[in-house]
Amino acid sequence: xxxxxxxxxxxxxxxxxxxxxxxxxxxxxxxxxxxxxxxxxxxxxxxxxxxxxxxxxxxxxxxxxxxxxxxxxxxxxxxxxxxxxxxxxxxxxxxxxxxxxxxxxxxxxxxxxxxxxxxxxxxxxxxxxxxxxxxxxxxxxxxxxxxxxxxxxxxxxxxxxxxxxxxxxxxxxxxxxxxxxxxxxxxxxxxxxxxxxxxxxxxxxxxxxxxxxxxxxxxxxxxxxxxxxxxxxxxxxxxxxxxxxxxxxxxxxxxxxxxxxxxxxxxxxxxxxxxxxxxxxxxxxxxxxxxxxxxxxxxxxxxxxxxxxxxxxxxxxxxxxxxxxxxxxxxxxxxxxxxxxxxxxxxxxxxxxxxxxxxxxxxxxxxxxxxxxxxxxxxxxxxxxxxxxxxxxxxxxxxxxxxxxxxxxxxxxxxxxxxxxxxxxxxxxxxxxxxxxxxxxxxxxxxxxxxxxxxxxxxxxxxxxxxxxxxxxxxxxxxxxxxxxxxxxxxxxxxxxxxx
Ligand code: SF4
Numbered sequence: 001x002x003x004x005x006x007x008x009x010x011x012x013x014x015x016x017x018x019x020x021x022x023x024x025x026x027x028x029x030x031x032x033x034x035x036x037x038x039x040x041x042x043x044x045x046x047x048x049x050x051x052x053x054x055x056x057x058x059x060x061x062x063x064x065x066x067x068x069x070x071x072x073x074x075x076x077x078x079x080x081x082x083x084x085x086x087x088x089x090x091x092x093x094x095x096x097x098x099x100x101x102x103x104x105x106x107x108x109x110x111x112x113x114x115x116x117x118x119x120x121x122x123x124x125x126x127x128x129x130x131x132x133x134x135x136x137x138x139x140x141x142x143x144x145x146x147x148x149x150x151x152x153x154x155x156x157x158x159x160x161x162x163x164x165x166x167x168x169x170x171x172x173x174x175x176x177x178x179x180x181x182x183x184x185x186x187x188x189x190x191x192x193x194x195x196x197x198x199x200x201x202x203x204x205x206x207x208x209x210x211x212x213x214x215x216x217x218x219x220x221x222x223x224x225x226x227x228x229x230x231x232x233x234x235x236x237x238x239x240x241x242x243x244x245x246x247x248x249x250x251x252x253x254x255x256x257x258x259x260x261x262x263x264x265x266x267x268x269x270x271x272x273x274x275x276x277x278x279x280x281x282x283x284x285x286x287x288x289x290x291x292x293x294x295x296x297x298x299x300x301x302x303x304x305x306x307x308x309x310x311x312x313x314x315x316x317x318x319x320x321x322x323x324x325x326x327x328x329x330x331x332x333x334x335x336x337x338x339x340x341x342x343x344x345x346x347x348x349x350x351x352x353x354x355x356x357x358x359x360x361x362x363x364x365x366x367x368x369x370x371x372x373x374x375x376x377x378x379x380x381x382x383x384x385x386x387x388x389x390x391x392x393x394x395x396x397x398x399x400x401x402x403x404x405x406x407x408x409x410x411x412x413x414x415x416x417x418x419x420x421x422x423x424x425x426x427x428x429x430x431x432x433x434x435x436x437x438x439x440x441x442x443x444x445x446x447x448x449x450x451x452x453x454x455x456x457x458x459x460x461x462x463x464x465x466x467x468x469x470x471x472x473x474x475x476x477x478x479x480x481x482x483x484x485x486x487x488x489x490x491x492x493x494x495x496x497x498x499x500x
Contacts, residue, residue, distance in 0.1 A: 018165040021140045028142025030161065037166035040175070040261040042358050043380070051332055051356065051401060053078060055135055055162040056085055057173030062131040063091045066240040069121050071096030073114055073143060074135025082135075096121060105141050118148055122155035128241040129156040129184075131177060139163040156184055156241075168380070169356045171334050172259055174212065178237040179262025185244035186270050197234065197246035206233035207292060208250035208272070210264065211257025211334060213427075220429040221254075224279055224289065227306040228298045236263050252295040254278070254288075257334035258362035276362030279428045280338045281345030282315050287365065314433045321437030323348040325396040325444045330386040330404055331418035332356035337366035337377065339399070339422055342432060344373055348440070352389035354381030354400075396444045412454035414443040 025034055055074075059082055062070035072079045076099060083095045098117050100110040114132060122130050130152075132145055145159025160180050167173045188194050207230055209218055222232040233250040234243035253267045256278040264274055273295045279285040286307055293303035323346040329336050336355040344350050353370060359379040367377045378385055387407050390398045398408040398415040399422055408415035416422065416439065425435045 021136060021163065021165040024140040025142065025161075025163065025166075028140065029144065030139060030142050033139070033161050034166055037161075037163075037176075041166070041168055041172045041259075043168055052085060052170055053082060053135075054164050054167040054170045054173040055133055056082055057167075057170035057175075058131075058133050058160060058162045058177040059086055059095065060089070060091075060170075061174050061177045061237040062133075063093050063095070064237070064239060065129075067126070067128040068241070069094075069096060069127050069130045071098060071114070071117055071121065071130065071132045072135060073098050073100070073110070073132060073138045073145075075137050078135050100138070105137070105143075110138065110141075111143050111147070114143070114145070115148060118157055119152060122152035122157065124153045124155050127155050129158060129181070132157070132159045133177075134159070134161045134163070136163045136165060139166070158184060168358075169332050171257075171332055171357055172261075174237055175260040175262050178260065179266055181238065181241075181244055182236065182248065182263050182266035185241070186248055186266050189245055189248060189270075194245050195242045197242045197249075198240070199234075200246055200249075201231075204231050205229060205296065206231045206246070206250045207296070208233040208236060208247040208253045208267065210236045210253060210255045210260045210267075212237060213256065214423065214425060216426045216431055217428045220426060220431045221279060224285065224306060224310050224429050225292070227309050228289070228293050228296070228302045230292070230296060230298070236260065248272070251297075252292060254292060255362040256338075258360045258366075259334050259357040261360065264362070274362065277365045278335075278338050279310075280342045280432060281318065282311055283345060283369070284338070284341050284366075285310055285314055285429060310429060313430050317430055317433035318346050321434035322346060323437050323440050325349070325440055326351065326393065327397045327399060327440065328352045328354075328386075328390050328393050328395045329418075330354035330381055330389075330398075330400040331422070332401060333419060333423050335423065335427060336418070337363055337370060338427060339418075339436075340370055340375060341366060342427065343436060343440075344370070344375070346433075346437060350375050351393045351395075352376050352378070352386075354378040354386045354389060356381060396447060397440055409450070410454075412447075412450040414446050414450055416443055 022034055059070060062068050063086055072082060072095060079097050086095060096117060098114045104110040104113065118130055118132060132148065134143055134145055139161040140163065148157050148159050151157060158180050160176055162173050162176050167176060207225060209221065209232060213235065218232050218235060225231065234246045236247050238244050238247060248270045250272055253272050253274045255264055255274050255276050258276055267274060275291045275295050277284065277288055279288040289303060289306050323343060326349045327343055329340045329350060334357045336353050340350045340353040353375055370377050383403055386400055386404050390404065390408060395413065398404060398413050399418050400415060402417060405415040405417050421439065426432045
């Protein structure tokens with residue numbers, strides 16, 4: 001590394017200020033990286049993670065792939081949190097770590113250490129690829145992962161920058177690694193023969209699904225596609241390296257999760273057309289089969305045959321599982337709009353959908369469909385917006401992130417955690433049609449019980465009354481609040497006098 005620049009405050013990171021870190025990264029030679037991240041993952045209205053560290057998305061994609069090693073380069077506290085979370089989610093794999101201190105960061109020794117770690121790890125008998133992820137501080141310091149060897153003894157080396165000040169959500173961080181891998185695989189395929197994908201069938205015409213889906217969903221989608229003579233290609237993010245070649249070999253890409261900007265760019269570069277939305281409910285499935293069929297050059301007879309086979313069964317399943325409830329939907333998975341469509345088709349009223357992901361052209365059809373039915377769609381939704389919408393809509397059920405669910409419960413509103421409860425069931429085709437009704441009914445039934453609990457526990461365990469060991473309601477020390485108020489006023493006055 002030739003950057004003898006002063007490192008940014010290594011205690012900064014998530015809370016250190018995006019502008020400061022961004023400026024440091026640019027000064028350290030990462031302007032192209034930061035420009036690309038800003039373009040791929042536009043910000044606003046909120047621009048900082050309100051969930052877990054974004055890099056978890058990339059880490060998870062690497063850890064879920066066979067014969068892929070993942071090495072983190074970042075502050076120890078970040079790496080601790082990321083490895084903890086990955087093992088909490090059942091990674092069962094080691095996470096590599098190259099530690100640093102101010103000296104190794106400034107002198108460039110950190111890059112040498114990373115290179116050494118990569119050399120030691122890249123054993124072809126163990127791995128197809130080694131992924132190195134620069135977290136906030138090494139990115140801001142310009143640690144040049146692009147100078148790592150591209151491959152060692154046939155093991156591909158992929159270095160990516162995934163700073164929290166450049167990648168807004170962990171969902172988009174999945175795309176950073178998936179896109180980098182697709183790019184590498186595309187270049188390999190363009191320059192000569194590559195390994196045969198495991199389940200490759202000569203002449204098969206496949207659709208590549210983009211997004212981490214519930215395991216039964218690709219199977220269900222395969223059944224929808226079969227009458228058109230189409231199959232499902234391995235998903236993106238991939239589960240093993242040669243799956244990348246199979247995905248790139250598809251006839252059409254289905255951007256089921258619409259925020260995979262870098263990955264979709266690679267499919268486009270490979271000449272593959274892209275179709276947005278997904279096969280949810282009757283209308284969603286009909287529109288999706290039409291769009292996929294047309295894109296893949298399937299005759300209208302076969303498209304009609306696929307619809308005739310799927311739609312009556314989906315309609316019957318939805319009729320048998322009606323949803324009668326007012327529901328707000330928010331999350332950071334990227335499937336929020338599709339979930340809202342399914343709920344509305346099943347009979348629910350959905351006044352608000354918030355997604356932490358950005359607006360892209362691949363979710364336009366879903367947004368228009370929802371808006372035509374009076375749903376407010378909020379891209380890059382902040383927790384505050386989600387909570388305000390929930391309080392305004394007073395739903396029978398709120399689907400959302402952990403803090404939103406917590407807030408809902410405090411208010412006596414039944415709520416479900418989107419990631420664990422909604423993303424953990426099928427969404428598409430026949431299987432998806434009836435999947436939400438039972439859980440919505442079970443939760444909304446509890447509303448009255450929630451109200452009784454709220455009134456019974458009123459004032460207990462709320463912010464400054466929270467804690468263990470109180471026999472009664474905790475009492476503030478006399479004069480405490482007044483003293484704090486005066487202190488805050490004095491601090492504000494002093495700040496005003498100095499200016500910022
Ligand atoms: S790497 Fe993640 S946890 Fe660490 S400072 Fe950046 S955003 Fe925060």
